[in-house]
Amino acid sequence: MPISDIKVRNLKSKDKPYKVSDFEGLFVLVKVSGSKSWRFKYRIDGKEKLLVIGDYPAVSLAQARQTRDAAKAQLAEGIDPNEAKQDEKRARLETKGHTFEKIGAALLEKQRKEGKTKATLDKTEYHLKLANQDFGRRPITEITAPLILKTLRKVEAKGNYETAHRLRARIGSVFRYAVASGIAETDPTYALRDALIRPTRVHRAAITDPKALGRLLNEIEGFDGQSTTRIALKLLALLAQRPGEIRHAKWSEIDFVAKVWAIPADKMKMRRDHVVPLPAQALALLNELRRMNGNGEYLFPSLRTWKRPMSENTLNAALRRMGYSGDEMTAHGFRASFSTLANESGLWHPDAIERALAHVEKNEVRRAYARGDHWEERIKLADWWAGYLDRVKAM
Structure with a gap:
């Protein structure tokens, strides 16, 4: 018989851990400390396994059932829910390592190996420093066009319109490097092409008389x-x-x-x-x-x-x-x-x-x-x- 949220809330600890079943393999484990943890018992390839879903009340009864249903759908496709969970965890950790700062540093190193001039390398380093101050430690896949625009607007506010345009281009080059490396899917700076104030082109002064x-x-x-x-x-x-x-x-x-x-x-x-x-x-x-x-x-x-x-x-x-x-x-x-x-x-x-x-x-x-x-x-x-x-x- 399915359990209710009130029943889960009122479960008390005992001398030994015990479990209370919901249905279709979902149960809550009540520990000696009084903490409650959702678990899902399932079988795959003839073996019985256990998927740890999360602690109550951080994970509600409704959320635990949703996770159980998603795991059942994976089982129907021959996917082990525990292995899928570990794959997702590894992907998250990998994504966190792919920060804008690290990818920017990789692009800079690539430019050094290509023999770019010191002036070009210095400008790249300067622009990356401006960007890193705002979102360098963020995973590149979490950086959006509005977030980048906020950084560019700070440069614009100082009247540095040309620098803002060049900074947008430099940030875009980092994203394109990430796309080519299979780390990101798109370059969000493309959407900002018309968002910045266009600088007035001033020709360098010269004497022609x-x-x-x-x-x-x-x-x-x-x-x-x-x-x-x-x-x-x-x-x-x-x-x-x-x-x-x-x-x-x-x-x-x-x-x-x-x-x-x-x-x-x-x-x-x-x-x-x-x-x-x-x-x-x-x-x-x-x-x-x-x-x-x-x-x-x-x-x-x-x-x-x-x-x-x-x-x-x-x-x-x-x-x-x-x-x-x-x-x-x-x-x-x-x-x-x-x-x-x-x-x-x-x-x-x-x-x-x-x-x-x-x-x-x-x-x-x-x-x-x-x-x-x-x-x-x-x-x-x-x-x-x-x-x-x-x-x-x-x-």
């Missing part, structure tokens, strides 16, 4: 700071490469005989090898620099240690020291100066200018046919640009 550029070059010539900083700025203007590529340049990449600077793909933004022709003016500066620190690894080592390149703030700080604000000129702006003035000259094929800047054609069809790198024209372009800078300095 020839006379103003000439004045800047003369200011650099008279720069009273570190000689290596002065040379770095002059090479930045001459070669029109990214400031990070100048700062991280190594002597092993410079070929004085062939008159080229070969930048390996892992240092380039577009992850493609890039060769820069060196005009006579650049070679003269490099020879001057070689007399200063040619025995080291980097062209522009840090003042603190020769094992690291100069700080990323050095070149912009030098421009500020010369009186140029961030709204007037930036270290990256020399590329825009070169691009604008070279294109305005009408002397050079636009593709040669783009190759000189290490830009990649966005149109896939056009890129497939534009396989040449305009090398001979780029050599002439480099010489012309160096001469052009000499002329605007003399204006």
